[in-house]
Each structure stands twice: as structure tokens, then as C-alpha cells.
Amino acid sequence: MTRRRRSLVALVVAFVCGVTLLPAPAQADNPIVQHLYTADPAPLVHNGRVYLYTGHDEDASTYFTMKDWRVFSSADMVNWTDHGSPMSLATFAWADANAWAGQAVERNGKFYWYVPVRQRSTGQMVIGVGVGDSPTGPFRDALGRPLVGTNEIDPSVMIDDDGQAYLYWGNPNLWYVRLNADMISYSGSPTKIPLTTAGFGSRTGDANRPTLYEEGPWVYKRGGQYYNVFAAKCCSEFLGYSTSPGPTGPWTYRGTVMPTQGSSFTNHAGIVDFRGGSYFFYHNGALPGGGGFTRSVAVEKFSYNADGTIPTLTMTATGAPQVGTLDPFVRQEAETIAWGSGIETEPSTEGGMNIGWLENGDYVKVKGVAFGTGASSFSARVASATAGGRIEVRLDSTSGPVVGTCTVGGTGGWQAWTTTTCAVSGATGTHDLYLRFVGGSGNLFNVNWWQFSGGGSTPTAYRVTNRNSGQVIDVQQPNTSDLAVIGQWPSNGTAWQQWRFLDAGNGTVRLQSVHSGKCVDVSGASTADGAAVIQYTCHDRPNQVFTWRSTGDGYATLVNLNSGKCLTVVNGSIAAGAALEQRTCTTATSMQWSR
Ligand code: FUB
Numbered sequence: 001m002t003r004r005r006r007s008l009v010a011l012v013v014a015f016v017c018g019v020t021l022l023p024a025p026a027q028a029d030n031p032i033v034q035h036l037y038t039a040d041p042a043p044l045v046h047n048g049r050v051y052l053y054t055g056h057d058e059d060a061s062t063y064f065t066m067k068d069w070r071v072f073s074s075a076d077m078v079n080w081t082d083h084g085s086p087m088s089l090a091t092f093a094w095a096d097a098n099a100w101a102g103q104a105v106e107r108n109g110k111f112y113w114y115v116p117v118r119q120r121s122t123g124q125m126v127i128g129v130g131v132g133d134s135p136t137g138p139f140r141d142a143l144g145r146p147l148v149g150t151n152e153i154d155p156s157v158m159i160d161d162d163g164q165a166y167l168y169w170g171n172p173n174l175w176y177v178r179l180n181a182d183m184i185s186y187s188g189s190p191t192k193i194p195l196t197t198a199g200f201g202s203r204t205g206d207a208n209r210p211t212l213y214e215e216g217p218w219v220y221k222r223g224g225q226y227y228n229v230f231a232a233k234c235c236s237e238f239l240g241y242s243t244s245p246g247p248t249g250p251w252t253y254r255g256t257v258m259p260t261q262g263s264s265f266t267n268h269a270g271i272v273d274f275r276g277g278s279y280f281f282y283h284n285g286a287l288p289g290g291g292g293f294t295r296s297v298a299v300e301k302f303s304y305n306a307d308g309t310i311p312t313l314t315m316t317a318t319g320a321p322q323v324g325t326l327d328p329f330v331r332q333e334a335e336t337i338a339w340g341s342g343i344e345t346e347p348s349t350e351g352g353m354n355i356g357w358l359e360n361g362d363y364v365k366v367k368g369v370a371f372g373t374g375a376s377s378f379s380a381r382v383a384s385a386t387a388g389g390r391i392e393v394r395l396d397s398t399s400g401p402v403v404g405t406c407t408v409g410g411t412g413g414w415q416a417w418t419t420t421t422c423a424v425s426g427a428t429g430t431h432d433l434y435l436r437f438v439g440g441s442g443n444l445f446n447v448n449w450w451q452f453s454g455g456g457s458t459p460t461a462y463r464v465t466n467r468n469s470g471q472v473i474d475v476q477q478p479n480t481s482d483l484a485v486i487g488q489w490p491s492n493g494t495a496w497q498q499w500r501f502l503d504a505g506n507g508t509v510r511l512q513s514v515h516s517g518k519c520v521d522v523s524g525a526s527t528a529d530g531a532a533v534i535q536y537t538c539h540d541r542p543n544q545v546f547t548w549r550s551t552g553d554g555y556a557t558l559v560n561l562n563s564g565k566c567l568t569v570v571n572g573s574i575a576a577g578a579a580l581e582q583r584t585c586t587t588a589t590s591m592q593w594s595r
Contacts, residue, residue: 029078029367030319031286031296034340037061038070039295040101040154040216041270041281044111044135049073050274051135052281053104053113054297056085061293066099069115071136077279077299078322078367082335082345084353086137087113087130094145095128096120101154101216101268104135105183107165111135112142112183114155114167124151127169129184142184150175150190154268156217158226158247166247168193168228171215172208174200176248191248199242199251203233212240212253216268221247225308229257229269236265239282241310254309258282261315265292275323277301280313325370325430329454334380334447338367338432348448349415350381356414356446358437360389363398369433375403375452379421380435382408383446389439391447393424395431403427408445417448424452 031038037057044051052072058065068088072080089099095117102115113130126149130139148167155169157179165179167186174193177186193199201212212232219228225243228251232240239258242251258267262284270281281299285291300313301320326332335345335353342362348354355364378393388408394400404424411418437444 028317028319029338030298030315030317031284032078032080032299032319033070033072033082033297034287034337035082035344036070037287037290037294038297039066039266039283040268041283041297041299042101042103042218043270043272043279043281044104044106045272045274046106046135049075049135050077050272050279051104052080052270052297053102055099055101057294059294060289063293064098064100065293068099069102069113073135076323076326076368077274077277077301077320078338079326079336080338081333082337082353083136084345084347086132087115087139089117091130091139092117092128092141094120098125098153100125103156103218103270105157105159105165106135107159107181107183109133110183111137111139112157113139114147114157116153116155116169119146119149122149124149125153126151127155127167131184147184148177148186148190154216156219158219158221160221160247164247166219168217168219170217174213174217174230193249193251196251197253199249199253200230201232201240201242201253201255216266218269218271219247220271222273222304223308227271227310229271229310231267231269232256234265236260237267239267239269243308256312257310258313258315262286263291264295266295277320277323278304279320282315284315286315286317322368325368326366328369328371328375328433328452331449331451332366333449334364334435336366337364339365346446348417348446350417350448352448354383354446354448356443358389358444358446359442360438360440360444361436363434363436366433366435368430370430371427371452372454373428375424375427375454377421377453378404378406378424378450379419379453380406380408380450381417381448382420383411383414383417383448384408384444385412385414385416386410386443386445387440389437389444391420391422392434392436392438393422393427394434394436395427396434397432398434398436400431400434401426408439411445414446427452 037059038054039057040055042053044053050073054070054072055066056068056070058067068085070085071083073083074080089095089097097118098116100116102113104111104113111132111134113132115128115130116125117128118124119126126146129142129147131142132139150170150173152170152173152175154171155167157165157167159165163181165183166176167179168174168176174195175190176193177190178188179186195211195213197211199211203209203212214231214234214237216231217228218230219226225245226247227241227243229239229241231237238256238260240253240255241257242253244251257269257280264283264285267282267284272279278301279299280302281297283295283297285295286298287294287296290296298315299320300316302311302313305311333352334355342359343355343364344357345353346356380391387410390408391406392402393404393406394402403426404422406420406422408420435450
């Protein structure tokens with residue numbers, strides 16, 4: 001396979017940030033993708049991750065020359081995994097251009113991605129819908145034709161609490177239509193939302209467009225109120241918003257969310273709540289070579305005001321703070337990156353993506369990596385059609401301490417994978433991890449994934465997902481020392497629960513809900529057969545008593561002595577790959593949990 005030339009983004013970023021061994025700019029995690037230009041962010045929270053659907057500006061573009069869409073995801077808001085391009089113009093055989101701003105939503109286990117494209121036969125902009133079985137696709141054309149078309153753009157989708165879904169879109173008008181439960185057909189006709197100055201503010205200087213509404217609606221519901229955050233005025237755009245007591249209005253203009261900033265004459269909002277925080281995605285031209293047609297998606301954390309209004313936000317190079325830490329003792333994809341310099345990504349023959357086109361001095365930064373009591377070795381899945389090179393494992397910056405160096409030899413092909421392992425010392429506690437790629441000239445090697453192993457260390461975070469409800473529980477620092485925290489949250493990011501380990505004395509460890517104040521006491525703090533778990537109200541009144549029982553088939557069962565229900569722990573371990581199952585003691589799998 002011949003290596004193609006690296007992209008303009010990669011060249012410029014490598015020049016600016018990497019090849020001279022300068023440390024990365026302090027704390028710069030915005031824009032959140034550096035190896036290609038991204039635009040029009042549309043976040044979706046699903047099963048404890050934020051999935052980010054974006055458009056893709058071509059390098060050196062001089063128009064909105066956009067041919068495909070991209071998906072990224074993150075569990076911590078700073079390290080983003082590149083899932084490649086699961087949908088493109090080629091998905092829609094009847095479309096020929098303009099893969100512009102869309103939004104994806106989940107319903108009944110399927111993922112629907114609404115996008116504007118140009119219809120070949122009419123030359124008009126219409127809305128198509130892709131459907132996939134996972135948030136990362138692949139997506140197929142759900143209809144084989146447009147869903148709806150008014151020669152306008154930028155669909156936003158919202159499913160109301162009563163199950164009614166609405167599709168909004170438009171420039172210069174603002175339309176909505178009621179989607180049917182199948183999400184790929186609708187009832188009634190597309191309806192224009194009246195663009196009044198009370199609803200959408202006043203624009204001066206354009207008699208044809210008296211209100212601020214321009215394009216890019218992002219419609220959602222929060223606390224009984226409906227929000228429409230939209231690109232306002234042109235050009236340059238800012239982001240404004242309106243609210244309404246219902247999904248179809250009447251709308252009231254509420255002001256600016258993000259003023260005109262950031263070297264792009266368009267902007268586009270996407271908002272989600274995730275693990276107790278609210279996040280505002282937008283785009284700008286902040287990458288080297290960036291501008292109005294070479295944009296990049298960024299994110300800020302924010303808090304709604306007490307009355308539900310949105311504060312005015314400013315673009316930063318810092319971005320959102322990390323939620324939790326990253327576990328280096330489980331396999332991590334090489335394309336999970338907080339900041340990358342000089343790298344590109346491509347589909348891997350082993351599944352997912354790999355990073356490639358790595359040249360001497362290129363690097364990836366992975367933020368907030370929790371090594372705990374220490375790592376003893378580092379392994380990476382690598383391939384090289386040339387002579388390979390080395391991976392320097394550094395902490396805190398590109399010139400930070402080298403805690404390990406792995407040699408990569410030629411493997412006979414860019415997708416001929418092998419695993420290289422090297423010793424690690426000095427990696428304890430939590431650090432930003434820098435993997436720096438060094439060697440001769442030209443492309444050195446590809447990396448598919450990496451993983452540390454510990455010298456008796458404890459994983460510092462693990463996650464269990466309820467396969468029935470989708471609920472996710474992340475456990476950080478799963479030791480029993482004071483201040484260790486367990487964060488419990490459902491997949492939609494609301495109703496967050498935090499638990500704290502307290503030393504209750506008497507050999508008992510007490511887990512207190514920061515949220516409710518209630519406690520769970522773990523007697524003996526052990527999962528050995530026979531150890532007991534007692535749930536208290538914090539007033540030392542045991543209201544639930546459990547005991548461990550071996551099931552004899554490799555499972556350990558936690559029996560609730562009050563209700564008789566069981567929590568069955570496969571292997572009785574929280575090691576990587578261990579699964580938890582909740583049983584009723586008689587039925588096999590009423591609830592399933594897995595890491
Ligand atoms: O990305 C192409 C177009 O630019 C989008 O559809 C608009 O919202 C603007 O961001």
C-alpha cells in the first residue's frame with residue numbers, strides 16, 4: 001500500500017505544535033479534533049458516552065465542499081475516539097453534493113441521522129435520513145429518497161416526553177414537521193414557524209430577513225421548556241436562542257449564547273447534558289489553516305442560570321474539564337486522543353480505526369491517565385511497511401520524562417499487525433500521557449491500540465453497563481480508602497449519584513451516597529465467599545442484608561437476605577472483562593451488567 005501525502009491539517013499542526021519537540025500549548029484541548037477539519041457539531045449521549053456527529057470540511061476548501069460526515073465519541077469530554085466516516089454522500093444514491101449540518105437521535109435501539117444534501121435530480125437541498133444499528137453506524141439510506149424537502153438545510157430532531165418526534169430545519173425559513181414513530185415518515189405537512197421579531201430578535205440592514213434567525217436550529221427540551229439555539233444574523237453569525245412553552249411555539253427571543261468569535265463566519269450549536277454537566281458544542285476556524293470553510297468543532301462546559309436561561313459563552317482553547325480519568329490498564333484505541341500532532345486516522349483491518357502517517361516527532365496526547373500505584377509495561381498494536389521506529393512513552397509533555405520506549409520493526413505492511421511490548425517505570429499517579437513517535441524519515445508505522453499492565457496495581461476506573469436499561473456505573477479508584485468516589489449516572493447524563501467511601505470502623509467500610517446521604521456498609525470489604533454486605537440508612541439501621549454465596553459455576557452470588565433477590569458476579573472480580581449479572585436467584589438473567 002502506498003502512503004499518500006499527509007493532509008494540510010496534519011502538516012500545519014505538525015509544524016506548529018510538534019516536530020520541534022516543543023511541548024503542546026498548555027491545556028489546549030479545543031478544538032477537540034486536530035487531524036481533520038470538522039464542522040456543525042451534533043452531540044448525542046448514549047450509554048455513558050457522548051457521540052459527536054460532525055460534518056467534514058475538506059483541506060484547503062474555498063466553499064462548503066463537504067462529502068462525508070464523521071463520528072467521534074468520548075467518555076470524559078477530553079479524550080475523543082475517532083470512529084471514522086460511517087455516512088457520506090455515497091450513502092444517498094440520489095444526492096450529489098453538500099454533506100452539511102445534521103443531527104442523530106436514538107429510538108428503539110436504532111440511530112437516525114438527519115442530514116441536508118443536494119438532490120441530484122432537482123439541484124435542490126433536501127433532508128435525507130440514514131439509519132444504523134449502533135451510534136457509530138454504519139448508516140444506510142433509510143428511504144432511498146429524501147424524507148422532506150423545501151430547498152432548505154440544517155435539520156434538528158427532538159423526541160418529546162410524550163413520544164412525539166419533531167424535525168426542524170431551514171434557511172431562510174424555519175420549518176417543523178411531526179415525525180411518525182418510525183422516524184422515517186411524517187404526519188401532516190411541513191409547517192413554517194412564524195419568524196417574528198418577538199420570537200427571534202430583530203435584524204437590521206436586510207429587509208428580506210427582519211429577524212435574527214439565519215440557520216442551524218438546535219431544538220431540545222429542558223425542565224418543561226423548549227429551547228431553539230440557532231445561528232443568528234449573517235455574516236458573520238453569532239449563536240442566539242429562543243424558548244417556548246411548547247414544541248411548536250410561541251417562541252420568545254432570549255438573547256446571545258455565543259457572540260461572533262473565532263475566525264469562521266458560520267457557527268453551529270449542539271447542546272447536551274452529560275454526567276451532571278451541561279456542554280455547548282460549536283465550531284470555529286481555530287486550527288492552523290482554519291477559516292470559514294476549514295472549521296473545527298470545540299466544546300465548553302456551562303451551567304444554566306437558575307431561571308433556565310443560558311449564560312453568554314466565550315470560545316476557549318482550554319475546552320471542557322475532564323470527567324474522571326482514563327484507565328490505561330484496559331485496551332485503549334490509539335485514535336482516542338485529547339490532542340494529536342501530525343497524525344491521521346484510517347480504518348483498521350482489525351476493526352475500528354488506527355492512527356497512521358506517523359513521522360518523526362509526531363505525537364498524541366491522552367489526558368488524565370490514572371496509573372494508580374504504577375505501570376510495569378506498555379504494549380502497542382503496530383504495523384509498518386517500512387523499517388518502523390520507536391514509541392516514546394512520556395508523561396506530562398512531549399519533553400516530559402520518558403517512562404518507556406517501545407521498538408517497532410517492519411511488519412511487511414501498513415495493516416500487518418503485531419504487538420510490541422516494553423518495560424515501564426516511573427508511571428504512577430495521574431498524568432497526561434504523550435506517545436511520541438520517533439525514527440528515520442517518512443512514514444514510520446501505524447498504531448491500532450495500546451495498553452499498560454500494572455506491577456500489582458489496581459485499575460483506577462471501571463465501568464459497568466446495565467444491558468437492559470442502558471444504565472452505566474463508573475467506579476473510580478475502586479479502593480476502600482477515604483475519599484475514593486463512585487459516580488453513578490444513567491445514560492442520559494441526568495440524576496447523577498456520587499458515592500464516597502468512609503471508614504466506618506469495626507473493619508467495616510461505609511459507602512455514602514453524596515446525593516441522598518444514605519449509606520451502604522460493606523462488612524469485611526471483601527467479595528470472598530461468605531463476606532456480607534449490609535445496606536444501612538446512615539443511622540446504623542440495617543435495612544438490607546446481603547451475603548456472598550458461591551454458585552459453583554464460576555459465579556459468586558450476592559443474596560439479599562430480606563428480599564431473596566441475588567446479584568450474581570461472574571468470576572467475582574472487577575478485572576478487565578469481568579461481567580456482572582443481576583439475577584432473581586431462580587431466573588438466569590433478569591439484569592445483565594458488563595464492563
Ligand atoms: O456546513 C455547511 C453549512 O454551514 C451548514 O449547513 C450551516 O449550518 C453552516 O454551518
